Amino acid sequence: MDIFSNGDWLPLSFAALMGLSMLIYAVLDGYDLGVGILMKRATNDEKDRMIGSIGPFWDANETWLVLGAGLLLVAFPKAHSIILSNLYLPVAIMLIGLMLRGVAFDFRAKAKTGHKNAWNNTFFAGSLITAVAQGYMLGAYILGFDKSIAAIAFSLMVGGCVAAGYCLIGACWLIMKTEGALQHKAIGWARVSLWGTMLAIALISISTPLVSERIFDKWFSFPNIVLLAPIPLVTATLVIALEVLLRQLPKPDDRWCWVPFVSTIGIFVLCFHGLAYSFYPYIVPDQLKITEAASAPESLMIILMGALVVLPVLISYTFLAYKIFHGKAKDLSYD
Amino acid sequence: MMELDPALLARIQFATNITFHILFPSITIALGWVLLFFKMRFNATKNEKWMEAYFFWTKIFALCFAMGVVSGITMSFQFGTNWPGFMETVGNIAGPLLAYEILTAFFLEATFLGIMLFGFSRVPAWMHNAATFLVAFGTTVSAFWILALNSWMQTPAGFEMRDGVAHATDWFQIVFNPSFPYRLTHMLLASGVTASFLVAGLSAYRWLRHDRTPAVMAALKTGVLTAAILIPLQIFTGDLHGLNTLQHQPQKVAAMEGLWETKNGAPLVLFALPNKETRQNDLAIEIPKLASLILTHEWDGELKGINAFENNHPPVAQVFWAFRVMVGTGLLMLAVSWSAVFFLWKRKDLVKPLAYAMVPMAFSGWVATVSGWYVTEIGRQPWLVTGVLKTADAISDTPAPIIGISLSMYLTVYAVLMTAFITTLFYMARKAGQVKKDPLTPASGQAVVEALD
Numbered sequence: 001m002d003i004f005s006n007g008d009w010l011p012l013s014f015a016a017l018m019g020l021s022m023l024i025y026a027v028l029d030g031y032d033l034g035v036g037i038l039m040k041r042a043t044n045d046e047k048d049r050m051i052g053s054i055g056p057f058w059d060a061n062e063t064w065l066v067l068g069a070g071l072l073l074v075a076f077p078k079a080h081s082i083i084l085s086n087l088y089l090p091v092a093i094m095l096i097g098l099m100l101r102g103v104a105f106d107f108r109a110k111a112k113t114g115h116k117n118a119w120n121n122t123f124f125a126g127s128l129i130t131a132v133a134q135g136y137m138l139g140a141y142i143l144g145f146d147k148s149i150a151a152i153a154f155s156l157m158v159g160g161c162v163a164a165g166y167c168l169i170g171a172c173w174l175i176m177k178t179e180g181a182l183q184h185k186a187i188g189w190a191r192v193s194l195w196g197t198m199l200a201i202a203l204i205s206i207s208t209p210l211v212s213e214r215i216f217d218k219w220f221s222f223p224n225i226v227l228l229a230p231i232p233l234v235t236a237t238l239v240i241a242l243e244v245l246l247r248q249l250p251k252p253d254d255r256w257c258w259v260p261f262v263s264t265i266g267i268f269v270l271c272f273h274g275l276a277y278s279f280y281p282y283i284v285p286d287q288l289k290i291t292e293a294a295s296a297p298e299s300l301m302i303i304l305m306g307a308l309v310v311l312p313v314l315i316s317y318t319f320l321a322y323k324i325f326h327g328k329a330k331d332l333s334y335d
Numbered sequence: 336m337m338e339l340d341p342a343l344l345a346r347i348q349f350a351t352n353i354t355f356h357i358l359f360p361s362i363t364i365a366l367g368w369v370l371l372f373f374k375m376r377f378n379a380t381k382n383e384k385w386m387e388a389y390f391f392w393t394k395i396f397a398l399c400f401a402m403g404v405v406s407g408i409t410m411s412f413q414f415g416t417n418w419p420g421f422m423e424t425v426g427n428i429a430g431p432l433l434a435y436e437i438l439t440a441f442f443l444e445a446t447f448l449g450i451m452l453f454g455f456s457r458v459p460a461w462m463h464n465a466a467t468f469l470v471a472f473g474t475t476v477s478a479f480w481i482l483a484l485n486s487w488m489q490t491p492a493g494f495e496m497r498d499g500v501a502h503a504t505d506w507f508q509i510v511f512n513p514s515f516p517y518r519l520t521h522m523l524l525a526s527g528v529t530a531s532f533l534v535a536g537l538s539a540y541r542w543l544r545h546d547r548t549p550a551v552m553a554a555l556k557t558g559v560l561t562a563a564i565l566i567p568l569q570i571f572t573g574d575l576h577g578l579n580t581l582q583h584q585p586q587k588v589a590a591m592e593g594l595w596e597t598k599n600g601a602p603l604v605l606f607a608l609p610n611k612e613t614r615q616n617d618l619a620i621e622i623p624k625l626a627s628l629i630l631t632h633e634w635d636g637e638l639k640g641i642n643a644f645e646n647n648h649p650p651v652a653q654v655f656w657a658f659r660v661m662v663g664t665g666l667l668m669l670a671v672s673w674s675a676v677f678f679l680w681k682r683k684d685l686v687k688p689l690a691y692a693m694v695p696m697a698f699s700g701w702v703a704t705v706s707g708w709y710v711t712e713i714g715r716q717p718w719l720v721t722g723v724l725k726t727a728d729a730i731s732d733t734p735a736p737i738i739g740i741s742l743s744m745y746l747t748v749y750a751v752l753m754t755a756f757i758t759t760l761f762y763m764a765r766k767a768g769q770v771k772k773d774p775l776t777p778a779s780g781q782a783v784v785e786a787l788d
Contacts, residue, residue, distance in 0.1 A: 056449030059404055063437070063445045066411050070437045073414055073422060074430030081419030085731050088416050092741040095409045096748055102405035103752055106398045111759045296502055299427040303434045310438040314446075321446050324457050332453055334390055 010301065011294035014075040015283065017307065018068055023272045025064035027169065027265055032058045034170020036101055036127025037163060038189050039120065046182045047120055051105065053177040053329035056321060058105065062098065075300060076293040079283040086145040087137050094133035101126030109332070128163060135162025142204065143211055144285040154207065161203060164196025169268065172260040175249065177329045183250055183257075190260060191246050198239055201271060205232065208278055214286060215278045228277070235270045238263050339735040342727055345417045348742045350712075352409050354705055355749045359403030361704045364478050364523065365530035366396050367471030369557065374467055376553075378460075387550035388557075391767050392534065395760065397452055402756060404445070409745075417738070418719075420729030425501045425720055428494055428509055429484055436480035444473030475523070482522055486515035488720045489711065490583045501723060513583055517576035518711075524569040525707065527561060529700025532668060534558030535675065536697020537764050539690040546768030556679055562672035566665065573665075574629070580714075581630055584721065586644040587714035590654035592626050593619075594640045600624040601638040606659075609651040614641070649716040657709035664703040671696055698757075 032054040039047050073080045084091055100122050108119035139155030140146075171190035175183055209216040218224060242263045250257065283290045294300065370392055377385035411433075414422055422429060450458060450466040458466070493508025494501045503509060535558030541551045581588045589595075593604045595614045603625035607616035627636040641648050671692055678685055719726040 056453045059401070059448055060442060060445040062404065062408065063441045066408055066441060067437050069411055069415075070433055073411070074426065074434045077419075077422035077426040077430070080415040080422065081731065084412060084415030085419065085733055088733050088737055089741065091412055091416055092744060095412060096744055098408055099405040099748060099752070102401050103398075103755070106401045107755055107759060110394060110398060110763055111755065112762055295430055296427045296500075299431050299503055302503075302506065303431045306431075306435055306438055314438070314442045317443075317446050321449055324450060324454050334393055334452060334455065 008291050010297055010304070011075065011291050013304065014071060014294065014300060015280075015290045018071040018075065019272070019276050021064050021068035021071060023269065025061070025068055026272070027268050028057070028061035028064060030166045030268070031169045031173040031261075032061055033101075033127045033131050034166035034168065034193075035173060036123055036170075037131060037167050038170055038174070038186075039127075040124045041189070042182070042185070046185070048331050049178060049182060049329055050174065051108070051123075052332045053174065055105075055332045056325045058102075060318065060321065062102070074303060075295055076283055076290070077295060079288055079293040082284050082288065083141070087140060090133045090136045090140070094130050094137070097126045097129030097133060099126070101130065131163040131166045132156075132159035135159035138162060141285065142208055144287070158200070158204065161196065161200025164193050164200055165268070167193035168197045169261070169264045172264045176258045176261045179254065179328055187246055187249050191243070194239065194243060194246070197267070201235065201239075201267075204271075205274070208275075212278075212286065218278065228274075231270055231274050231277075235267055238266050238270070242267075339739065341733065341735040341738055342730045344735055344738040344742060345730055345733070346726070348738060348745065349413055349417060351742065351745055351749065352406065352413060354708075355745075355753075356403065356406040356410055357704065357708060358701050359399045359406065360474065360478070361522075361526045361529045361700065362399045362533055363396060363403055363530075364474045364526040366392065366399065366533070367467075367474050368527075369530055369534060369561070370396060371464075371467050371471050372557065373554075374464060378464070382549075384549035384553050387548070388554045391550070391763075392554065393452065394763060395533075395537075397448070398756070398759065400444075400448060402752065417731050417733065418729045419731050420724065421719060424499065424724045424729070425488075427500065427502050428487060428491075431503075431506075432480050432484040432487070432510070436477055440473045440477035440480065444470050444477065447473065478522060478526070479519065482519045483510045483512075483515055486518045487512050489518070489715055490514040491720055491723055496723070501720075514576075514579055517572065517579045520572050521569070521576050521707075524565055524572055525700070525704045527565045528569055528668065529704055531558045531561035531565065532672075532693075532700045533697050535562060535672070536693045536695070536699075537760060539685065539693035540697070540761065541764050541768055542685055543687070543690050543694070544765065544768055546764075555685070559672055559675040559679060562668065563676045566669045566672060570665065570669075578630065580711075584714065585639045586641070586648040587654065587711070588630065589639055589641050589644065590649050590651045590714055591658040591710060592630075592638065593651060593655045594626070594638055595651075596640040596642050597637065598640060599627070599637050600635040601626040601640075603629065604655075607655070609655050611651060647717070649714045654710055654714045657706045657713065660706040661703050661710060664699055664706070668696065668699050668703065697760075 035050050035054050039050055042050060069080075072083070104119045104123035104126060108116050108123060111119060136155045136159040139158030140151070142158070143151045143154065168190060171186045171193055174186035175190060178186060209219050219228060242260055245256065245259060245263075249260070279285055281289050281291070283293050370389060373385045373389040373392065376382070377389065414429075447466040447469040451463065451470050454466065455463055487509055490513040491501075492512040493503065493505035495504050496502075534554055538551050538555035538558060541547075542555060577588065577591075592601065593607050593609050593616050594601055595609075595616070600623070602621035602623045604616060605620045605622065607619035607621075610617050624634050627638055628634055630636065630638060641651060671689070674689055675685065675693065678689060715721060717725050717727070719729050
């Protein structure tokens with residue numbers, strides 16, 4: 001294969017690794033950000049239980065963002081500076097959001113009892129700010145960092161859409177991890193946010209080819225259109241199946257409580273795949289290609305060797321953590 | 336309107352972020368090992384007091400850890416948003432070091448922290464011990480990589496420049512660059528001292544509130560004794576680190592000593608106001624020849640002054656003062672920890688004046704650590720990477736007002752978080768005392784606490 005002979009395989013594998021981290025981040029931190037946003041609609045006891053369901057995981061979930069951004073930084077420094085200097089304020093706002101929710105998580109349980117409500121609200125606000133800021137960045141990225149009013153409006157809309165997607169996966173996480181009244185509520189939340197998510201997918205899918213001629217050609221030329229068709233078709237099938245299933249949940253003995261979560265992951269994966277396909281081979285849309293932005297091969301090589309050794313270990317202890325805390329969530333306790 | 340310099344704002348923002356960030360790792364790196372120690376003591380003695388101390392300090396560890404994680408995420412974005420020139424010039428070296436930190440440390444500590452905090456009743460005892468160990472180990476590994484990178488920026492080695500970009504030639508030399516062993520040891524000990532003063536100070540606070548259970552006393556003794564042992568080691572390491580700096584970055588030492596002119600038999604300046612206009616020290620109080628003796632081990636040894644490094648030296652006053660704050664705080668900590676050891680072991684109990692001194696000194700490690708970092712980081716200026724890249728050349732073209740907005744957001748959030756953090760620490764200490772006195776009805780214990788506030 002020619003990508004191996006000309007040395008491009010190294011930057012491309014890094015782009016793949018980075019994409020994979022971003023996808024894992026969107027799924028994992030997506031569910032705990034979603035739970036944070038949904039907390040606004042829960043009673044106090046339910047809030048404790050919802051926090052209990054994400055408590056052991058949120059910290060490691062956020063680390064995938066550090067890895068994704070870190071790989072962009074170390075493997076594609078040129079792209080990192082173009083992207084981040086264009087997204088300067090949304091990044092700063094997202095970081096503030098992440099900071100607020102991360103510490104609110106601890107303070108809500110440890111600060112004075114009378115302050116718990118304020119920290120709950122901080123947790124909600126931080127989660128929402130983070131989700132919207134991430135969606136805003138996605139929108140701005142799709143538009144190639146256009147700074148017009150229309151572009152800002154579009155990015156804000158994508159911000160709302162990403163928040164809806166996170167609510168969906170958060171609600172599906174709760175369906176899997178909780179029971180009783182809270183689970184019933186979560187089913188309702190999932191059905192509402194499924195609509196938001198559908199709208200989000202439709203909006204991004206329609207506007208992306210319209211704003212970029214290159215992506216339009218890529219999608220609608222033959223044979224690409226035939227090869228790409230399964231992505232929207234499978235996504236639509238999953239969405240419909242999810243809607244049908246949500247109407248029937250909870251089933252006796254809580255059968256299938258995990259299915260909505262897994263289907264939502266499927267939807268996320270397909271969307272991500274569509275985006276990645278559209279932008280390839282660019283790392284900054286229409287400006288900079290993956291191979292042009294990469295660091296020196298010897299530096300990439302030493303990171304890749306490390307990653308190949310460490311990633312399997314990392315994935316196995318992540319599985320261990322999920323296995324230890326599997327089953328319905330309990331209230332958090334240190335002993 | 337006043338014209339704001341974007342480079343200065345970006346530097347203030349970076350300094351703000353990294354200063355806030357380092358406060359928390361400087362606690363957690365060592366506190367992780369303290370927790371493991373409590374756990375091991377319990378395993379060996381089966382005395383419940385160790386487990387009680389463990390659970391109390393685990394909660395504080397979790398809080399510090401969360402503060403460290405969220406402020407650390409900010410750091411990882413700063414390079415791209417404010418200092419693109421850094422990664423464009425030395426990314427081939429900084430990149431792998433940062434990547435290894437994320438891969439080998441961040442995930443390890445974050446994942447096992449979940450098991451350590453919430454898995455006590457879900458996993459076998461050996462696995463909980465292992466999780467506690469891996470969290471402590473992960474924080475230390477993280478320090479290893481980030482200090483390798485920082486030391487490389489101070490004393491770069493193992494690379495060559497091709498077309499203005501640094502390329503790695505020898506990874507062993509890059510990681511184990513000349514200042515790395517000293518800086519890593521100095522920082523790990525700094526963390527040990529910071530954490531042990533926090534443990535001692537918060538325990539002294541509980542002692543003052545007549546909460547003197549065996550668990551509190553065990554934590555108090557652990558903190559005090561650790562500090563008393565580590566501070567002399569820290570002074571020794573700091574001295575070695577200073578000699579290493581003299582060899583590789585003599586202009587930094589000249590600024591630390593406030594030495595404007597090269598001199599044989601340079602004095603040790605105890606107090607002075609370095610004046611960059613007249614290039615001399617105002618109101619100086621000096622001990623003749625002592626600086627030469629400490630640094631060259633000869634009474635009349637030659638020390639290079641600022642005049643030997645024209646246009647290539649850091650601002651003198653900031654480095655000079657930061658160094659004195661660090662040393663002064665360190666000596667005060669030495670005196671307090673040794674007195675506390677004396678009272679706790681010879682007189683079998685603390686005395687009130689000492690306990691009152693120890694409460695604010697719970698945070699003395701922060702003062703010493705941060706001022707030490709200011710010495711080394713301001714002392715590296717005008718270079719970002721010594722001899723390779725100047726700070727001014729790495730700046731992004733983000734306009735000053737935008738940096739102003741982000742900087743004021745960070746400052747506001749940090750002020751709120753710092754207030755919340757410190758008040759919560761003391762609140763947790765008070766609550767721990769209350770709950771214990773009324774173990775059967777925690778709800779009423781909570782009511783008492785609310786009434787107390």
